[in-house]
Amino acid sequence: MRKAQDWGQPCPNPDCSLYKSMHKGNVSAISTYMTHSGKRRILRCAQCTMCFFETRDTVFFDLRTSEEKVMMALKMLLVKVDLAGIRFVLGVTEETVLAWLARAAHKAQEINVHVLRELPVTQVQLDEMWHCIERKHACETDTAGESLPDGEDGRQWVWISFAPEFRLMIAAVVGPRTLDTAKEVVAATQARVAGIPVFFSDGFTCSLAALMAAFHVVTTFARTGRRGRPRKPLCKPHPDLVYGQLVKQKQQGKLLTLSTRVVLGAERLTHLGFTISTALVERVNLTLRQALAPLARKTSSFCKDRERMRQRVVFFQAFYNVARPHMSLRQPLPLHERTCHGAICPRWRERTPAMAAGLTDHVWTFRELLTAKFEPLDSQSISG
Numbered sequence: 001m002r003k004a005q006d007w008g009q010p011c012p013n014p015d016c017s018l019y020k021s022m023h024k025g026n027v028s029a030i031s032t033y034m035t036h037s038g039k040r041r042i043l044r045c046a047q048c049t050m051c052f053f054e055t056r057d058t059v060f061f062d063l064r065t066s067e068e069k070v071m072m073a074l075k076m077l078l079v080k081v082d083l084a085g086i087r088f089v090l091g092v093t094e095e096t097v098l099a100w101l102a103r104a105a106h107k108a109q110e111i112n113v114h115v116l117r118e119l120p121v122t123q124v125q126l127d128e129m130w131h132c133i134e135r136k137h138a139c140e141t142d143t144a145g146e147s148l149p150d151g152e153d154g155r156q157w158v159w160i161s162f163a164p165e166f167r168l169m170i171a172a173v174v175g176p177r178t179l180d181t182a183k184e185v186v187a188a189t190q191a192r193v194a195g196i197p198v199f200f201s202d203g204f205t206c207s208l209a210a211l212m213a214a215f216h217v218v219t220t221f222a223r224t225g226r227r228g229r230p231r232k233p234l235c236k237p238h239p240d241l242v243y244g245q246l247v248k249q250k251q252q253g254k255l256l257t258l259s260t261r262v263v264l265g266a267e268r269l270t271h272l273g274f275t276i277s278t279a280l281v282e283r284v285n286l287t288l289r290q291a292l293a294p295l296a297r298k299t300s301s302f303c304k305d306r307e308r309m310r311q312r313v314v315f316f317q318a319f320y321n322v323a324r325p326h327m328s329l330r331q332p333l334p335l336h337e338r339t340c341h342g343a344i345c346p347r348w349r350e351r352t353p354a355m356a357a358g359l360t361d362h363v364w365t366f367r368e369l370l371t372a373k374f375e376p377l378d379s380q381s382i383s384g
Helices: 067-077 083-090 094-115 179-192 206-214 266-272 279-291 306-322 366-371
Strands: 027-035 038-045 051-053 123-133 154-163 168-175 198-201 216-219 234-237 242-251 254-264
Touching (some): 067 306, 067 366, 083 094, 123 179, 123 279, 123 306, 154 279, 154 306, 168 306, 206 216, 206 242, 279 306
Parallel strands (some): 198 242
Antiparallel strands (some): 027 038, 154 168, 242 254
């Protein structure tokens, strides 16, 4: 008897007992329909008898535009093409492209949540990159001239948490240069790494407070029975926390001095043998500026609000981690696997940061990036 095909599609019915469960044999194809992108399937769950489309819970669901045009527009957003250029080339409005970007960012955030878990990193580099939203100077600023935390215009920053050993972007946040944003970046990093890695950053003063808020131990004191108020609990940095800073002094945009200092865990840092550096996360900043049009210097294609910038950064983070091979991570192919295709004879096996970290076993296609589906976190393993 022929075995039924497993379509790898989860049931989208919240009332179904197999809701979002995959590879359970409950989903089967009952018919097909034609779209601008070819033939697509209509699936049915045998458990709850609900019928749904193959593109459900993907970027392409309920779109009248061909999938190739949608992918072309999203690809152009990742290669420094502004909205006006996409409108001219593809003949779609800027509002339509932004609606597709919102869908892609939502899917990218889902990928980050399900893929970036229990990361076996030993070192994390933190950095923030300046850019502006709507205008360079906000209408209302604090005493230091920075944009207010709830302000959507003026000077904003792209905060990156980066694992240099895998070239992996752990977290990316858009916001002002404040303690609250630093805490948000460190908290997102803490939720995705296993254990306590070594942290390196620039000389931003709020980084230490953000790290202590995430990695600390609280010592409580027993009551002595004496008169007076009891001693308050004491909050100290975690004994395994190591934090080093690379301090730069600049004058009129030129680097004057460069020094390093160990803020926490000098003995453990010496034992591990790490060198204080933020060079690789600085290189990622350049990659972002070369990939996203609003981040380019002296550009007229800047974003008008913070949410649009956040969507671009989150979408690029997922693309960078799982679908963009990194040259420094490639591995030489064995001689018996070097198959020539005409005049081309590949010598390397391409790898993405997610492959280097053991999160996936292949380079994701761009369509796979926009159509990935996952089971709930409580019902899947780390490998997905």
